[in-house]
Amino acid sequence: MKVVVIFHSVTGTTKKLAHSIASGAAMEPGVEVVAVEIVGADIVEGRFRNIELLRQLDNADAIIFGSPTYMGCVSAQFKAFTDATSEWWARQAWANKIAAGFTIGANLSGDQLNTIQYLQVFASQHGMFWVGLDTPGNYDPAMRNRLGAQSGLIAHSVDIDLNETDLLTARYLGQRVVQTAQKLAA
Ligand SMILES: Cc1cc2nc3c(=O)[nH]c(=O)nc-3n(C[C@H](O)[C@H](O)[C@H](O)COP(=O)(O)O)c2cc1C
Numbered sequence: 621m622k623v624v625v626i627f628h629s630v631t632g633t634t635k636k637l638a639h640s641i642a643s644g645a646a647m648e649p650g651v652e653v654v655a656v657e658i659v660g661a662d663i664v665e666g667r668f669r670n671i672e673l674l675r676q677l678d679n680a681d682a683i684i685f686g687s688p689t690y691m692g693c694v695s696a697q698f699k700a701f702t703d704a705t706s707e708w709w710a711r712q713a714w715a716n717k718i719a720a721g722f723t724i725g726a727n728l729s730g731d732q733l734n735t736i737q738y739l740q741v742f743a744s745q746h747g748m749f750w751v752g753l754d755t756p757g758n759y760d761p762a763m764r765n766r767l768g769a770q771s772g773l774i775a776h777s778v779d780i781d782l783n784e785t786d787l788l789t790a791r792y793l794g795q796r797v798v799q800t801a802q803k804l805a806a
Pocket of ligand 1: 628631634668693726729
């Protein structure tokens, strides 16, 4: 089973979440986990051009999408990536893969939910199955998901040091995605 965590990050906080998610996914036996970073150089004259990166997603069983929240949605670099997937969309090449998403913002309620909802719509356009969190915020016995969003992982950081609970929740999301993909495969 292959899981890809694909993300864009400028100051490194989304990247830290991506690596926590990847470490959670890798806790399950028999899973190949690949973390793929979208960088500015992938975009040439406003269009995402890294076709090799896109091809790395083709044989994934699950793809976990991450972007910082920028002006209430995904970053422009992440959006350039999603626009570049339209040819994959036309073929529904990612249909029936598992999908999940994560984001971070500098505000506690800085419209991160809109970013998650965009990722969910994007995954649905590709015919993917969306996996959220089964961690009921402050009712979660393991004290994960401190911000309480369940459609995806929402994190908050005032600087580049991440909150430990957000990292724990990220690890759990990685595990949950793999477990769900395994159930689907069975
Ligand atoms: C252009 C820009 C727009 C931003 N917009 C938001 C926002 O709408 N809501 C929010 O909570 N934080 C916002 N932030 C803060 C970033 O989401 C935050 O610093 C995040 O941790 C950056 O992720 P990175 O370290 O992966 O680059 C913005 C930052 C920048 C540079």
